Amino acid sequence: MNFAPPDNYDWTPPGPASPRRTEPFAVVALILGLLTCFPVAIPFAAAALVRIRRSGDAGRAMAIAGLVMSLVFPLAGAGAVYGGIRLYESFATPEGHVAFDAAEVGDCVDGLDNADHYVPLVWCEAPHQGEFLGLVSAPDDEKADEACSALLERTTADENLSFLSFATDGGRAPCYMVNGVSGGRLVGSGASARPVRPEEEVLEGTLVHAAELLVGTCANEVLDGDKFVRFVACDKPHEGKLLATFALPKSPWPGKQEVARLAVQGCEDRTRDRAEGTLWTRYPSDADWVYDQRVACYDT
Known part of the structure; x- marks a missing residue:
């Protein structure tokens, strides 16, 4: 049985809900x-x-x-x-080097007299040019010198030692302890650091940059092709004797052939046939060129 809805019944289904407003x-x-x-x-x-x-x-x-x-x-x-x-x-940092303003306190370095941005780290018990004392806060170079001087006094009482400060950068300047009397080298570190006496400039058996030995001294491991040689007394068997050192002019890397040509020519001009054996020339590589232009001339 079917029942029809009353005539007045509203059977319209509800409309869809309105969407919510997005915030x-x-x-x-x-x-x-x-x-x-x-x-x-x-x-x-x-x-x-x-x-x-x-x-x-x-x-x-x-x-x-x-x-x-x-x-x-x-x-x-x-x-x-x-x-x-x-x-x-x-x-960017060459192996065995550190940015001169990013060393750690007590680090011993060479190459301060020719520092571009990186300096080679060395063993403190071997002769070296400087020891990093720290960074000082200073608004200008004059205040940096005063702060470095105070830092040196707290480190050592040796009047033969002085400091080297670099130009301030962002209100901070790096300070190094150096041999201020003769411009020579140091041995030891901290309060025990002292100027190197000429007779102990290099300890026998020490690895040294090929261009940092005194002219007339002898070395082994000269022919290995590395920039370091091992110091040895000349009255003992040795591979080479240092006849001369010099530095090539700073410039963009001129290429290996040009560097080799200038190095050989410079060694020949400076040794003037004094080599009793073969004249061996050590010159910088492209990786070293940015901070080191030194050439060493050995009689091998």
């Missing part, structure tokens, strides 16, 4: 988060979450996403920049 601040926070404008995105995201909680509007997920991205993207960018800098430094 505008949430949209702005998401866009700013994508653009890594975190100083502005964070307040917009926080305001959007508060307004959504009160009104029930849509957009909570967008506000949270904008907040997260505004925090994560800058951190990721900073990490990428820091990693890139560290990677660059690992390739």
